[in-house]
Amino acid sequence: MSLLEITDLQVGFDTEDGLVQAVRNISLTLDEGEILALCGESGCGKSVTAMSVPRLLPPGTTRLSGSIRLDGRELTTLPESEMRKVRGKTVSVVFQEPMTSLNPSFTVGYQIAEVLRRHEGLSRQAAAKRAVELLELVGIPAPARRVKEYPHQLSGGMRQRVMIAIAVACSPRVLIADEPTTALDVTIQAGVLDVFRDLRDRLGTAIILITHDLGVVADIADRAVVMYAGRAVEQAPVAELFARPRHPYTLGLMNALPSAAVNGRLAEIPGMVPSPLSDPDQCAFSDRCPYAQADCRASRPPLERQGAGHLAACFHPGGQS
Amino acid sequence: MTEVGQAGAGPKAAPAEVSRRARLWRRFRRRPMPMAGLVLVVAFVLLALVGPLVTGDPAAQDYLATLAPPSGAHPMGTDDLGRDAFARIAHGAQVSLQAGVLSTLLAMAVGIPIGLVAGFYRRWLDPIVMRLVDVTLAFPFLVFAVGLAAIIGPSLKGVVLALGFSQLPAVIRITRGEVLAVREMDYVAAAIADGAGDGHIIFRYVLPNCASPLIVQATVAIPAAIIGESTLSFLGLGVQPPTPSWGVMLTTAQQYLSDAPWLAIWPGLMIALATLGFNLLGDGLRDVLDPRSHR
Secondary structure (H helix, E strand, O other): OOOEEEEEEEEEEEEOOEEEEEEEEEEEEEOOOOEEEEEOOOOOOHHHHHHOOOOOOOOOOEEEEEEEEEOOEEOOOOOHHHHHHHEOOOEEEEOOOOOOOOOOOOOHHHHHHHHHHHHHOOOHHHHHHHHHHHHHHOOOOOHHHHOOOOHHHOOHHHHHHHHHHHHHOOOOOEEEEEOOOOOOOHHHHHHHHHHHHHHHHHHOOEEEEEEOOHHHHHHHOOEEEEEEOOEEEEEEEHHHHHHOOOOHHHHHHHHOOOOOOOOOOOOOOOOOOOOOOOOOOOOOOHHHOOOOOHHHHHOOOOOEEEEOOEEEOOOOHHHOO | OHHHHHHHHHHHHHHHHHHHHHHHHHHHHOOHHHHHHHHHHHHHHHHHHHHHHHHOOOOOEOOOOOOOOOOOOOOOOEOOOOEEHHHHHHHHHHHHHHHHHHHHHHHHHHHHHHHHHHHHHOOOHHHHHHHHHHHHHHOOHHHHHHHHHHHHOOOHHHHHHHHHHHHHHHHHHHHHHHHHHHOOOHHHHHHHHOOOOHHHHHHHHHHHHHHHHHHHHHHHHHHHHHHHHHHHHHOOOOOOOOOOOHHHHHHHHHOOOOOOOHHHHHHHHHHHHHHHHHHHHHHHHHHHHOHHHOO
């Protein structure tokens, strides 16, 4: 049994224009110590999928169905009071914006200690001591001095490390990192990714990494799920995905990557993402796909096995007819 | 390893702790007008706290010197009953300080929780509270306070309650507005993701980050209440004679404006200076506490 099993997850939001279906029939699993990348462009549903696990979607307007099991325990029907004990302890989140995700009114040490006191019942002193160790764990120099500083005294990269320290304070089973490196410059990015790798190796934390940066995926992830218009279109171990991308959308993403060898205009995927308001029974990518044929518009391709652990939802994987 | 780190950081820890406050103070100190305000406010508070101990009984009458001009024995002169004006100014400062601070505290103590709950939970409570606030704000401040003071009865308690409740709508509105902005901040979302409960989020995340405009509001509310107290007392709806109050002194003084103008000048000057002091202080605090002016 996997650590986390998401089965047939559907998430929609009530809006003035009607129900917007953000995630459609996603199923995925996550093993202990595994780093799973959720990738795709903005609005493809990758964040919504991940945020459904700790139930961090707006409670009034979210319409969710399907099953999310963590260690065999169903999370979607858990009472809110129980869910609060899961958040920050078993499932933690690192957000995208390190500059604004810390409380400006308290020292970073206090904010780390706060989580420990809440979930682990540590005393003020024990939590403060542990906060120093955690800052050291995430690679902040002079942690004993830094714990006494306020967020505005730290750089973006350091704040992101503090966020990670808070997230891993209670040794969570699952860590969700929502574009954790997007707001950072490249050298800091590499350092933050090292911190994640280190945590996985030391604590066995499973990580869901939400990103649109395929470079990050190649660098750190074990497995990747490529999403498009709310559905998983391809899923494979990372080495396999980069060696043999099967879905034309994945292919398009990879062709759009800048390369040192190629000059001139970057390749792009023509067209626009379809509206989440309608969902005709066809391949959602068919309008933009260079290999699309009549069958792609006649019915929706199911996820099919393409190799060991490799699934793709395409009638013409890799462009074959 | 950790021992070495902590030993090394020990002496440095203290400055890091106070650095935020120290930096705010440094920024504040450089500005002349807020500093002048601070000096006026401190002088006013000292007058209210220490003055009555020095000056003696404000009701003691000197029948040989009624309506006497300022002199060595009576530095501010005496009134129609031969009472020392300086003693009455000092005791009046106490009344003004009480009216200003207590009514502001009352407004904050009641208004902040209401604003927090309305702004944080919204739902049905928010529109009801805000419409009530709108209705109350539609009344002119003074008319509202006069009405309340008339209902509660003329006394310092009545003044404090009337002024406190007339400040209430502004406090609720400011708190709620700040809460609406702060609850959307990333750190609140992060706190939810860390498993924090509502109470914790409200008191550790929302309230501390709403504090700056409320502190500034207090420096506006206190002088407004000082003027309010004087006005109500002047109109006979506030503190009753023989208790000295700047407003009561003005009432008396207007009958002797040509014979003993100093009786009107002292309390008028005191009201103006105390109000000016708080306003200058408030302007300075607003500049210093405004996050947009940081660095």
